[in-house]
Amino acid sequence: MNLESFLSQTARSIPASAIRRFFDMASEMKGQVISLSIGEPDFVTPWSIRDAGIYSLEQGHTHYSPNAGLLALREAICAYMKRRFQLSYDPRTETVVTVGGSEAIDLLVRSVINPGDEVIIPEPCFVAYKACVSLAGGVPVPVALRAEQDFKLKPEQLAEAITPRTKLLMLGYPNNPTGAVLSKDEVIALAQVLEDKPILVLSDELYAELTYSPSRHFSIAALPGMKDRTVVVNGFSKAFAMTGWRIGYACGPAPLIAAMNKIHQYAIMCSPSTSQEAAIEALRDPESLVSPMRDAYDQRRRLVVSACRHAGLPCFEPLGAFYVFPDIRVTGLSSNDFCEHFLREEKVAIVPGNAFGESGEGFVRISCAASVDNIREAMARLARFVERRRSHA
Amino acid sequence: METREKILQLLEENARLSIDELAVMTGLDAGTVARTVAQLEADNVILGYSAAVNWEKTSLDPVTALIEVRVTPQRDQGFDHIARRIYRFPQVKSCYLMSGGFDLMVIVEDTSLKAVAQFVSEKIAPLDSVLSTQTHFILKKYKMNGLEFDVRNGDDREAVVL
Incomplete structure (x- = not known):
């Protein structure tokens, strides 16, 4: 029986990743290489959070929670959103706890997209946006962001991408993979473009806690008029080093959250109870848990940016997230070739920029979520590699 | 945090960081870092640099x-x-x-x-x-x-x- 023929049009329509070969190579070499290719903190979840998870299991809290998540957690999330980002939401009707931020993205897209609806996706960006839109039958409309504009979405670009079929804008700042952030003024300028148009915004704020002085995250939902058309997606993975717990959330207008919760209820039921109780602990004193990790990423990011520039790779200064996104075009290599050769010759894994959209071609993503010793060694190898390639080119 | 305290925190965690690395990581210039470290040593704020051995x-x-x-x-x-x-x-x-x-x-x-x-x-x-x-x-x-x-x-x- 040919099982391939059973696959749905939708499943077939999702392209296999353009950099599959690189992934396979990197996986094979796991353990022998320094990896700066991972989009997750190298820190283990802070002990107080792990302890709360263990306690929850000890108490036998092993049952389903309400679909939208434990009310105590939703209340803690809303209090945190208010305190930290000046966003007020009702924990009962405007908040849903999800299996990571990724599920929240999928839920919103499925809740609002009809076949043919267009979704504006500024690229380079998190890889799931495009796939989620395609799975829902929507049409991804990529907008290419450039290093010269600091990878920020400009109001003109947004205006140009809008058509009568546009339904949703994916706004992912602080950005994975570029580390770009938007200032309050820049967010206001984008909001003005959307003002008189029936377009929703998904604001992916997973990295909101990880911004570096002098910048500070400003949510588009904090603007008057934007809150009732924006769903904010956030989670515990990046800020609290909780990737494996799979816990995130979405806050937004009640009708949208209700639709998301309906899909969530059938597809997922609820997020893991253990993770939810651990997340409550994370929100008890978030700043004391986040700030040592934020400081460490800040120091490492400076090391990596400085090393890239010394190696002769032009490099935009990331003010958020924990990635550095240097321009590798001086070597004459494509992103994919650069990463494959670097992996093979110098045993360091980083990610080709085109994995995050075509406009990422010519760039690579280096993760700062690794120890200073590993970063130091990897950067010495990078300098050596670039030197060798430039003398070839 | 003050310059001194930033440098001290980094060195307490990893005393093998060079002056240049400290400068990059804190965003200060190398001259300032070198002078600060020298002063901290002179003032006995930094008492020594040792390895943690098991x-x-x-x-x-x-x-x-x-x-x-x-x-x-x-x-x-x-x-x-x-x-x-x-x-x-x-x-x-x-x-x-x-x-x-x-x-x-x-x-x-x-x-x-x-x-x-x-x-x-x-x-x-x-x-x-x-x-x-x-x-x-x-x-x-x-x-x-x-x-x-x-x-x-x-x-x-x-x-x-x-």
């Missing part, structure tokens, strides 16, 4: 003991004089004045149980102002100066995650 994994495996010492403070000198008489011995790795049931906490390291016992009975207990001593030997070290002894090395995360 001696249990070596052929040397010294014995460590915590000794609670009760003493009579001396006129005009308080506890400082007697403390100094004790901590000057090279076997004494740390010495603290404590609140509570005893006065000085003395951490002694020596080659054997016997050597420690001998040191206490011959050098500390007979001192005039020492009223009593109580020796506790360390059986196993789990964590020291913020470092855990059973750390796993290596990165067990997946190879590539976007």
Whole structure:
């Protein structure tokens, strides 16, 4: 029986990743290489959070929670959103706890997209946006962001991408993979473009806690008029080093959250109870848990940016997230070739920029979520590699 | 945080960072960092740079003991004089004045149980102002100066995650 023929049009329509070969190579070499290719903190979840998870299991809290998540957690999330980002939401009707931020993205897209609806996706960006839109039958409309504009979405670009079929804008700042952030003024300028148009915004704020002085995250939902058309997606993975717990959330207008919760209820039921109780602990004193990790990423990011520039790779200064996104075009290599050769010759894994959209071609993503010793060694190898390639080119 | 404190935090965690690396990581210029570190050394804020060693994994495996010492403070000198008489011995790795049931906490390291016992009975207990001593030997070290002894090395995360 040919099982391939059973696959749905939708499943077939999702392209296999353009950099599959690189992934396979990197996986094979796991353990022998320094990896700066991972989009997750190298820190283990802070002990107080792990302890709360263990306690929850000890108490036998092993049952389903309400679909939208434990009310105590939703209340803690809303209090945190208010305190930290000046966003007020009702924990009962405007908040849903999800299996990571990724599920929240999928839920919103499925809740609002009809076949043919267009979704504006500024690229380079998190890889799931495009796939989620395609799975829902929507049409991804990529907008290419450039290093010269600091990878920020400009109001003109947004205006140009809008058509009568546009339904949703994916706004992912602080950005994975570029580390770009938007200032309050820049967010206001984008909001003005959307003002008189029936377009929703998904604001992916997973990295909101990880911004570096002098910048500070400003949510588009904090603007008057934007809150009732924006769903904010956030989670515990990046800020609290909780990737494996799979816990995130979405806050937004009640009708949208209700639709998301309906899909969530059938597809997922609820997020893991253990993770939810651990997340409550994370929100008890978030700043004391986040700030040592934020400081460490800040120091490492400076090391990596400085090393890239010394190696002769032009490099935009990331003010958020924990990635550095240097321009590798001086070597004459494509992103994919650069990463494959670097992996093979110098045993360091980083990610080709085109994995995050075509406009990422010519760039690579280096993760700062690794120890200073590993970063130091990897950067010495990078300098050596670039030197060798430039003398070839 | 002040410049000094930023540099100190980084060095306390990893004393092998170079002046240039410290400069990059803090966003200060290398000249400022070099001058600050020199001043911190001159002021005895930085007392030294040492490696954190797990001696249990070596052929040397010294014995460590915590000794609670009760003493009579001396006129005009308080506890400082007697403390100094004790901590000057090279076997004494740390010495603290404590609140509570005893006065000085003395951490002694020596080659054997016997050597420690001998040191206490011959050098500390007979001192005039020492009223009593109580020796506790360390059986196993789990964590020291913020470092855990059973750390796993290596990165067990997946190879590539976007």
